[in-house]
Amino acid sequence: MALDDRKLDVLRAIVEDYVATQEPVGSRALVERHSLGVSPATVRNDMAVLEEEGYIRQPHTSAGRVPTDRGYRLFVDRLSKVKPLSPAERRAIERFLVGAVDLDDVVHRAVRLLAQLTRQVAVVQYPSLARSSVRHLELVPVSTTRLLIVMITDTGRVEQRIVELPEPTSVEDVENLTRALNEKLVGSKLVDTPPLVAELAEQANLNQPAMNALAVVLLETLVERHEERITIAGTANLARFHTPLDLAGSLRPVLEALEEEVILLKLFDQVKAGSAIVRIGDENEVADLRTTSVVSTGYGPGSTVVGGLGVLGPTRMDYPANIATVRAVARYVGDLLTQH
């Protein structure tokens, strides 16, 4: 059976009220707080249908209704209106991010800002190495058999690693290698660098082929390892919701999941720039997060994506507001990266 407009209105009202009050909402309360223009009895009939269709449910017989995951999904897809940020929030975002001095700082501030504005757990992924490109490489001899390689990417991220050399190498050789590497690699995407380095290694005029071989290994580990870093903030916000109703009474599995980087990375699997994706309750693949919802999006200079960010909280969350905030923060962070 198709849901007519009023039933959808009822569903929207239920979601909004439940999110606001955190309590099952009954028919009387509903008509009082929203001008639906019909009596409670009519609303009850509509509710019965909505329940049959799986959009809402009753925690127990003599209680009001609560949205199901499916109900939230419908709400997010078709019923919620975009909630523009308040000027205060907009200002908060600007003020908070403007003072950032380097990439670490941007990410750090962004994650705290998100947590503060949404009052949820915020998660921000550092700009992914693989998706950014090389701006500069520097080789610093630490001893005759040790090199520090420092790589700067176009997103401002700096990675470094110590390399052990198979044989002592002169400072001149290191300088030559630095020059060659920079000529060859600057501007190319990081994922593309290993073959380029391999090419370099074949060039006979570069002394120390052994050293080149090493550079290959090094770059590979640079690209593969340590790959994706992530920070979170606002876990304390979870405790605010520690009621049997949401989070099913146990936030421990959620806290545990939040400590697993692998799990966090999954949150940003399919993010795109500009539009947010919302995963509601069961839609999350990770079992421990089945009682939570995730709002995430991608960010990067322009419309490219070099990382993801988002918030996580009980399914009972203010989706329109969180979506707006997440997108706004992502845009500001992206802008900061371009300025960089």
Next chain:
Amino acid sequence: MALDDRKLDVLRAIVEDYVATQEPVGSRALVERHSLGVSPATVRNDMAVLEEEGYIRQPHTSAGRVPTDRGYRLFVDRLSKVKPLSPAERRAIERFLVGAVDLDDVVHRAVRLLAQLTRQVAVVQYPSLARSSVRHLELVPVSTTRLLIVMITDTGRVEQRIVELPEPTSVEDVENLTRALNEKLVGSKLVDTPPLVAELAEQANLNQPAMNALAVVLLETLVERHEERITIAGTANLARFHTPLDLAGSLRPVLEALEEEVILLKLFDQVKAGSAIVRIGDENEVADLRTTSVVSTGYGPGSTVVGGLGVLGPTRMDYPANIATVRAVARYVGDLLTQH
């Protein structure tokens, strides 16, 4: 009144049992589980004295006894025997830390290891910049008016920051400056660098005095800002203890405190290498942590201290085991830093 040996034995038994069972311990249970050689009634008399002296208390009239903060303090100071690590734990520490590739990785692994072994919240401070010394400086021109400064410390930490130059500067000038800075600064403690840089700025033979002035500013921010980084792990362990008895039923303030870097830094205020300090309940200055205990120590190459690490949990924790683990991990991390 002085506490005789048996009363101390009783206190020790109470602490041990309470830590193990998490339940108030009564006189009968006590004589059953520990061979005290006396009857429950006698133990009760001892308990009455201990309670009068403030070492234990009764949650309610008809319940067993629970140690007070003061009781734990006495226990830690005089009653607990050092609990040597099990070979398995020792192996776990080695295996876990050996694979670390760089400083970030060492810290990261250490904090997770600590959380896992102690089943508490683990906190590890990155090697402090101020307390380490300069191994190498590198200036990388990003554009004609922008420099990236990269600093490598003797603990393997790498810091970088972008500097805006007041006027375009040639690559040669940058190279000169790099050389001068390295000559002057390598080997000196970071806290001592600002005056050294000021000296440099006065040397007339360095072209671009403006640039030098900038270097001063830069170094200052490098030293002051971002100063102390800290990571934590194992917050999920807190949820295991979320009972009215410990943590006073609310872990939210604790989670909040754990998000404040300033508060975390205080945990490592007075750490020394080798010996652990224990702050029990009320002894913590931070109000939100009054229901928790902190075991912390310093680490660094040799017997120097470049950072702190420790664990935090409910006052009802296994102090001897945690002290042993914290010290062991600190020693291993210190060793890793010397190898570096």
Next chain:
DNA sequence: ACTGGCACTCACTACAGTCGAGTGCTAGCC
């Protein structure tokens, strides 16, 4: 100085009773 015995306290559990929010259903109205 220690112990056995005993009266006492009090959290905890189970159970019964009341209250009320909210529902589903039916008869009637527009």
Next chain:
DNA sequence: GGCTAGCACTCGACTGTAGTGAGTGCCAGT
């Protein structure tokens, strides 16, 4: 046909009472 008013019903939340048992404090006896 759709909406509404009225009403009986359900069931969780809360309250009060009684019973149970772990644990204590105290006292008299060894």
